[in-house]
Amino acid sequence: MKKISKKDELDLYYSILRIRRIEEKIAKEYVNWKIRCPVHLSIGQEAIGAPLKKLFKSCKDEVVSGHRAHSHYLGKGGDLKKFICELYGKKNGSSGGKAGSMHLTDKKSGFILSSAIVGNSIPIGVGLAYSKRIKKEKGIVLIFFGDAAVETGVFFESLNFAILKKLPVIFICENNFYSVYSNMKYRQPQNRKISEMVKGIGIKTLKSNGNDPIKVFNTYCKAKDYVEELKKPIFLEFETFRHYEHCGFLKDDHLNYRKKSEINYWLKNDCLKKLQTKVNKKKLIFFEKKINKEIETAFSFAKKSKFPRNSESRKKLYA
Ligand SMILES: Cc1ncc(C[n+]2csc(CCOP(=O)(O)OP(=O)(O)O)c2C)c(N)n1
Numbered sequence: 116m117k118k119i120s121k122k123d124e125l126d127l128y129y130s131i132l133r134i135r136r137i138e139e140k141i142a143k144e145y146v147n148w149k150i151r152c153p154v155h156l157s158i159g160q161e162a163i164g165a166p167l168k169k170l171f172k173s174c175k176d177e178v179v180s181g182h183r184a185h186s187h188y189l190g191k192g193g194d195l196k197k198f199i200c201e202l203y204g205k206k207n208g209s210s211g212g213k214a215g216s217m218h219l220t221d222k223k224s225g226f227i228l229s230s231a232i233v234g235n236s237i238p239i240g241v242g243l244a245y246s247k248r249i250k251k252e253k254g255i256v257l258i259f260f261g262d263a264a265v266e267t268g269v270f271f272e273s274l275n276f277a278i279l280k281k282l283p284v285i286f287i288c289e290n291n292f293y294s295v296y297s298n299m300k301y302r303q304p305q306n307r308k309i310s311e312m313v314k315g316i317g318i319k320t321l322k323s324n325g326n327d328p329i330k331v332f333n334t335y336c337k338a339k340d341y342v343e344e345l346k347k348p349i350f351l352e353f354e355t356f357r358h359y360e361h362c363g364f365l366k367d368d369h370l371n372y373r374k375k376s377e378i379n380y381w382l383k384n385d386c387l388k389k390l391q392t393k394v395n396k397k398k399l400i401f402f403e404k405k406i407n408k409e410i411e412t413a414f415s416f417a418k419k420s421k422f423p424r425n426s427e428s429r430k431k432l433y434a
Pocket residue numbers: 182183231232233234260261262263264291293294295361
């Protein structure tokens with residue numbers, strides 16, 4: 116199994132910081148109402164998307180995700196300018212400016228798609244893996260979804276199929292304990308543990324603290340080895356927490372649907388803070404400057420870019 120090196124730790128920190136700063140900039144710019152698509156920020160949950168490019172380098176390792184997809188897209192190496200253009204609805208966007216934050220794609224990097232319908236991208240990811248198996252192609256498919264997707268019927272059908280056909284899939288549940296304002300306790304039986312329940316249907320599961328970047332990194336390494344060696348799918352559950360409202364650029368802690376103690380616990384155990392001690396001050400300043408420059412370039416490119424023509428509006432639409 117790959118062991119995390121000093122260089123990996125720095126790269127991981129850089130990747131988390133980059134995703135965080137990009138999303139903070141999105142939140143900051145949103146108030147100008149030029150970005151008109153809904154945004155589901157992954158701030159707080161970045162440790163789960165951040166190592167993707169490092170550990171699943173090949174574009175043959177493919178990612179699909181749901182509505183909260185920014186950190187997976189960026190972590191897998193999705194193009195930043197195309198991403199920001201997509202948010203602004205510009206023609207240089209990853210989906211020509213017609214899809215927005217919840218429907219991202221960048222095949223070159225291996226980020227295949229994200230979808231707004233909860234649970235909906237799970238069977239698509241399984242289909243991609245099935246196609247790999249039939250065509251004898253290399254690569255693993257990583258399927259990201261939230262804790263509420265585990266409540267959909269298609270989740271069980273997809274897992275069943277992947278287990279039965281021994282498909283090269285890593286299922287990744289980002290358990291942030293909430294579906295919009297609803298805590299798990301209002302949605303799933305008391306005392307149910309997602310990974311325990313999923314294990315019961317016949318798949319190996321690993322559970323880890325999604326806010327601990329090194330634990331997340333090591334869990335992915337174990338999962339990759341497992342899928343490659345045993346030619347079987349695996350299910351990962353990462354516990355984590357979002358800092359912002361479910362959808363949008365604001366914080367909504369005043370609504371009190373999450374306990375203060377809970378919020379404070381997760382803020383104290385933030386993924387960026389966890390790794391900060393491993394990076395010296397000089398490096399930190401260098402990273403911040405480099406990231407800031409990249410972000411400013413991408414945003415000014417997007418703002419200057421053109422909207423798609425009206426004649427394009429009905430092309431390349433799928434329903
Ligand atoms: C099939 C379906 N039902 C409901 C919705 C509305 N909806 C959008 S996001 C969301 C919450 C999803 O929660 P979770 O899967 O835990 O992801 P999180 O937002 O916490 O990252 C809901 C209910 C939807 N998009 N699709």
